[in-house]
Amino acid sequence: TEIYTLSLHDAxxxxxxxxxxxxxxxxxxxxxxxxxxxxxWQQRREQMKQIIEHYAIGHAPPPPGxxxxxxxxxxMLTNGVSYRLIHLTxxxxxxxxxxxxxxxxxxxxxxKAPFPVIVQPSFSAISENPPPPVTNAIAAGTNSAPAKxxxxxxxxxxxxxxxxxxxQALNRGYAxxxxxxxxCGADGRDFRxxxxxxxxxxxxxxxxxxxxxxxxxxxxxxxxxxxxDKSKFIAVGHSRLGKAVLVAGAFDERFALCAPxxxxxxxxxxxxxxxxxxxxxxGLEDIAKNFPQWTIPRLAxxxxxxxxxxxxxxxxxxxxxPRVFIAPDGLNDTSASVNxxxxxxxxxxxxxxxxxxxxxxGINFRPGKHMLVPExxxxxxxxxxxxxxxxxxxxxxxxxxxxxxxx
Ligand code: GCU
Numbered sequence: 476t477e478i479y480t481l482s483l484h485d486a487x488x489x490x491x492x493x494x495x496x497x498x499x500x501x502x503x504x505x506x507x508x509x510x511x512x513x514x515x516w517q518q519r520r521e522q523m524k525q526i527i528e529h530y531a532i533g534h535a536p537p538p539p540g541x542x543x544x545x546x547x548x549x550x551m552l553t554n555g556v557s558y559r560l561i562h563l564t565x566x567x568x569x570x571x572x573x574x575x576x577x578x579x580x581x582x583x584x585x586x587k588a589p590f591p592v593i594v595q596p597s598f599s600a601i602s603e604n605p606p607p608p609v610t611n612a613i614a615a616g617t618n619s620a621p622a623k624x625x626x627x628x629x630x631x632x633x634x635x636x637x638x639x640x641x642x643q644a645l646n647r648g649y650a651x652x653x654x655x656x657x658x659c660g661a662d663g664r665d666f667r668x669x670x671x672x673x674x675x676x677x678x679x680x681x682x683x684x685x686x687x688x689x690x691x692x693x694x695x696x697x698x699x700x701x702x703x704d705k706s707k708f709i710a711v712g713h714s715r716l717g718k719a720v721l722v723a724g725a726f727d728e729r730f731a732l733c734a735p736x737x738x739x740x741x742x743x744x745x746x747x748x749x750x751x752x753x754x755x756x757x758g759l760e761d762i763a764k765n766f767p768q769w770t771i772p773r774l775a776x777x778x779x780x781x782x783x784x785x786x787x788x789x790x791x792x793x794x795x796x797p798r799v800f801i802a803p804d805g806l807n808d809t810s811a812s813v814n815x816x817x818x819x820x821x822x823x824x825x826x827x828x829x830x831x832x833x834x835x836x837g838i839n840f841r842p843g844k845h846m847l848v849p850e851x852x853x854x855x856x857x858x859x860x861x862x863x864x865x866x867x868x869x870x871x872x873x874x875x876x877x878x879x880x881x882x
Contacts, residue, residue: 601637741770748812
């Protein structure tokens with residue numbers, strides 16, 4: 476059978492792009508060819524990646540190929556969990572690097588290395604000596620000096636406190652690797668001189684791609700560790716870090732499972748169903764204006780004309796196929812629209828079906844708001860046990876939520 480040769484996408488300027496109210500079909504190319512075989516899908520996939528890089532996230536540099544790890548600390552925590560702090564070094568002249576924290580489960584009769592490994596970019600840095608929590612002295616009425624606030628999205632917690640957050644995963648035999656996301660690139664308008672960016676001046680990437688690239692550098696290191704099951708790297712992140720996890724899962728095929736939680740606009744929520752006049756909640760116009768560091772300026776040009784986007788976010792979900800994908804979300808999440816995720820999920824289904832893995836695509840809605848809660852972890856781990864480890868887990872991950880309720 477003939478395999479279509481897909482021409483590279485001629486990146487059209489935005490004013491030349493056709494208006495498409497419907498979600499652009501991943502299984503139909505711009506020149507009208509229908510994708511019907513896994514071989515054709517492989518080619519289409521490359522084209523889809525180029526379109527997303529060109530219009531939304533920019534181009535990340537290739538893997539640096541020189542990641543090394545140096546142990547800075549190692550100790551046993553309670554319940555037989557072991558902790559290691561490793562500093563990764565890589566990049567041109569080995570000038571880049573960041574710390575990663577590794578938590579390994581206790582080995583018992585049922586739990587033995589190699590372990591599936593969760594890679595999670597985090598809002599918290601891990602340190603033995605976190606600074607005392609900042610209290611608002613004015614509000615407390617104890618001091619007339621203005622209260623000092625830590626920078627946004629930066630907390631410091633102990634290894635013990637971090638391990639507690641991973642109790643379920645560790646008890647179920649999963650290792651967890653985590654790092655502080657802004658070590659890869661600052662989460663602010665003035666991000667260019669920070670993190671990885673100065674080392675790669677020729678690249679137009681932005682924060683979501685850089686945070687995802689940091690996750691891939693963790694995998695570079697983990698691939699050489701005996702404790703890691705190389706067939707079971709799992710990407711987990713919440714909110715803006717869910718958006719980054721979606722990019723990591725879409726572009727780095729070493730992630731066997733991709734689980735962006737509460738990722739909303741710029742994540743699993745379709746742009747066509749997010750924002751003013753399109754179902755509410757945060758839309759492309761809002762993220763372009765408030766968080767220009769996440770994506771490239773070209774995406775902002777679609778403000779007020781999202782129907783011209785040649786893709787939508789279901790494409791990123793489909794790039795994960797035939798690997799495993801789940802979106803765990805809250806029904807009352809004021810940042811992420813339930814319907815925008817449902818629309819992405821429904822539009823992503825045909826590609827998973829074409830590849831013969833309809834069960835590799837999952838969603839899970841629970842009551843509650845914008846937080847990564849224990850129920851989300853249970854859903855991710857149950858889905859992973861069911862689909863990656865092939866354990867007998869009787870649970871469905873294809874249930875659409877009851878009609879969307881206003882926040
Ligand atoms: C803001 C932002 C969201 C993002 C969230 C978060 O609410 O508008 O897009 O997901 O922060 O990262 O917690």
